[in-house]
């Protein structure tokens with residue numbers, strides 16, 4: 001086979017296996033740390049179950065991803081995951097799923113690894129979301145997951161710190177209902193309601209237009225201009241309150 005023919009066949013095969021996010025769909029991406037249960041235990045010296053340094057690295061990674069070329073509207077991070085909402089009109093990489101996933105996973109992994117001076121890897125999935133209601137459902141779902149994870153993680157480490165083995169602890173927690181988990185913490189003197197909000201509700205990251213004052217370089221006259229700035233919200237509302245908050249954020253775009 002001639003080189004030109006081989007190339008044409010290869011390109012055809014590559015192009016035919018390409019997937020795209022269809023027009024008019026919102027693009028949501030979710031990055032998740034690969035094998036972070038092991039990594040956080042064995043390589044990064046972290047506080048358990050939650051570590052401020054780790055959470056800050058997740059926030060900073062999410063903020064970094066706001067500035068790599070995509071039109072990111074909102075970010076949400078909890079545990080070892082980051083979700084980003086990308087504007088419906090964003091046409092980066094022609095909305096090719098393969099490119100979006102690989103570039104975001106690469107950027108996040110590189111940034112986070114530099115922070116800890118350790119190889120840390122994120123995977124990335126891209127989800128097409130066709131309407132606003134589903135978008136709100138998506139972020140509320142991730143927040144509910146945060147709440148469940150956080151309750152389980154507090155129970156897990158409370159038992160581990162009180163002499164139970166990993167096997168005993170996992171078996172005990174697996175069978176428990178939410179209310180029993182609250183009760184277990186209470187028995188060990190922990191009131192779940194009093195734990196920091198960021199550990200239970202996750203953290204929101206917003207891209208807002210803010211007014212800035214400057215001066216016209218030619219005339220030196222004062223001018224007011226708009227600039228996008230990334231803000232961190234670490235006291236998110238929950239459930240219906242979170243939905244209302246998200247709606248307000250998304251409606252600005």
Ligand SMILES: Nc1nc2c(ncn2[C@@H]2O[C@H](COP(=O)(O)OP(=O)(O)OP(=O)(O)O)[C@@H](O)[C@H]2O)c(=O)[nH]1
Nearest residue numbers: 033034035036037040046047049050051054079080
């Ligand atoms: N010590 C500590 N660990 C954390 C913190 N946040 C997240 N983790 C760990 O990150 C893990 C995330 O879990 P998963 O994403 O479900 O599991 P994983 O091991 O990363 O596996 P895959 O995602 O399937 O590759 C949890 O099990 C925690 O152990 C933190 O603030 N402190």
Ligand SMILES: [Mg+2]
Nearest residue numbers: 032033034080
């Ligand atoms: Mg993970």
